Amino acid sequence: MQDFLSPISTNSSQNGYVGRFAPSPTGPLHFGSLLAALASYLDARANNGRWILRMEDIDQPRCVDGADQLIMQALLAHGLQWDGDVWYQSARLPVYQAVIQRLTAQQQVYGCVCTRKQIRAQGGVYPGTCRTAGHSTAGHAVRLQCNSIVTSFSDAILGQICVTEPHALEDTLLQRSDGIYSYNLVVVVDDIAQGVTHIVRGSDLLDTTAAHLTLYKILDAKAPAYAHIPVAATAKGRKLSKQNHARALDLATPEDNLLRALAFLGLSSVKGDTVSDILDAATANWQYGNVPKMQEVIVDEAESTYHTGRNN
Numbered sequence: 347m348q349d350f351l352s353p354i355s356t357n358s359s360q361n362g363y364v365g366r367f368a369p370s371p372t373g374p375l376h377f378g379s380l381l382a383a384l385a386s387y388l389d390a391r392a393n394n395g396r397w398i399l400r401m402e403d404i405d406q407p408r409c410v411d412g413a414d415q416l417i418m419q420a421l422l423a424h425g426l427q428w429d430g431d432v433w434y435q436s437a438r439l440p441v442y443q444a445v446i447q448r449l450t451a452q453q454q455v456y457g458c459v460c461t462r463k464q465i466r467a468q469g470g471v472y473p474g475t476c477r478t479a480g481h482s483t484a485g486h487a488v489r490l491q492c493n494s495i496v497t498s499f500s501d502a503i504l505g506q507i508c509v510t511e512p513h514a515l516e517d518t519l520l521q522r523s524d525g526i527y528s529y530n531l532v533v534v535v536d537d538i539a540q541g542v543t544h545i546v547r548g549s550d551l552l553d554t555t556a557a558h559l560t561l562y563k564i565l566d567a568k569a570p571a572y573a574h575i576p577v578a579a580t581a582k583g584r585k586l587s588k589q590n591h592a593r594a595l596d597l598a599t600p601e602d603n604l605l606r607a608l609a610f611l612g613l614s615s616v617k618g619d620t621v622s623d624i625l626d627a628a629t630a631n632w633q634y635g636n637v638p639k640m641q642e643v644i645v646d647e648a649e650s651t652y653h654t655g656r657n658n
């Protein structure tokens with residue numbers, strides 16, 4: 347596993363900072379995904395770090411042909427140039443398999459034969475039914491035996507976080523019974539392999555951090571620093587997403603898109619006529635302290651006015 351999980355030295359910046367944007371290519375970039383791209387970009391540039399791009403195309407049935415190209419085109423239109431080659435998770439299946447095999451040999455995982463229906467009937471949170479059943483991990487769902495799960499961590503924006511959401515604390519699913527590797531596995535394996543030191547992402551992923559930190563511990567890897575920005579939502583609990591029919595960004599108005607995204611991130615003072623002027627000013631002014639300390643901000647239909655949502 348050392349081969350797969352050793353950070354690749356060419357990815358390191360001079361000061362060691364590596365940040366990333368890791369979208370799923372399920373559709374074009376919209377305002378919600380621009381926020382995560384922009385915040386992670388500004389944090390990397392403000393720290394003179396590297397900013398890499400990774401396509402999280404592990405769940406192939408959900409991916410849309412050509413969406414990766416649309417995302418890259420949109421990033422470039424907004425001046426968000428990444429460093430190095432783009433990684434595709436679909437090209438890394440043997441690595442994920444090797445990690446599962448290693449964890450199996452270390453008896454850190456187990457095969458689970460429970461159906462969703464059975465888990466629902468038991469209250470919806472997986473109670474660890476198969477932990478001692480001795481099912482093979484081959485051909486079955488694979489779960490991590492979370493004996494000492496990491497539940498608290500310090501978030502650079504939100505402060506001290508203690509994850510209590512029951513689903514986030516169950517034995518983490520690493521591979522589905524249909525063979526597809528879970529987001530929680532591949533995101534950690536790839537962040538380790540790419541030497542990612544700082545993760546800036548949407549607060550919809552806040553609870554998953556518990557499973558991620560637990561995996562870092564089990565894989566004996568140094569965990570990155572986390573900063574969670576608010577997600578844009580059209581109503582409470584309704585994140586702006588492709589599922590909610592978020593509009594694709596208009597690539598003819600990148601300056602306006604950037605200024606709206608910066609206002610959302612607490613940088614409404616940034617001005618500029620060109621994309622590069624705006625990004626330079628935003629990089630110079632980027633601070634975690636400016637970002638609204640909340641998990642969700644309600645945006646209107648045009649994503650132009652922001653209202654405080656749930657504040658926790």
Ligand SMILES: [Zn+2]
Pocket residue numbers: 457458459460474475476477
């Ligand atoms: Zn089970």
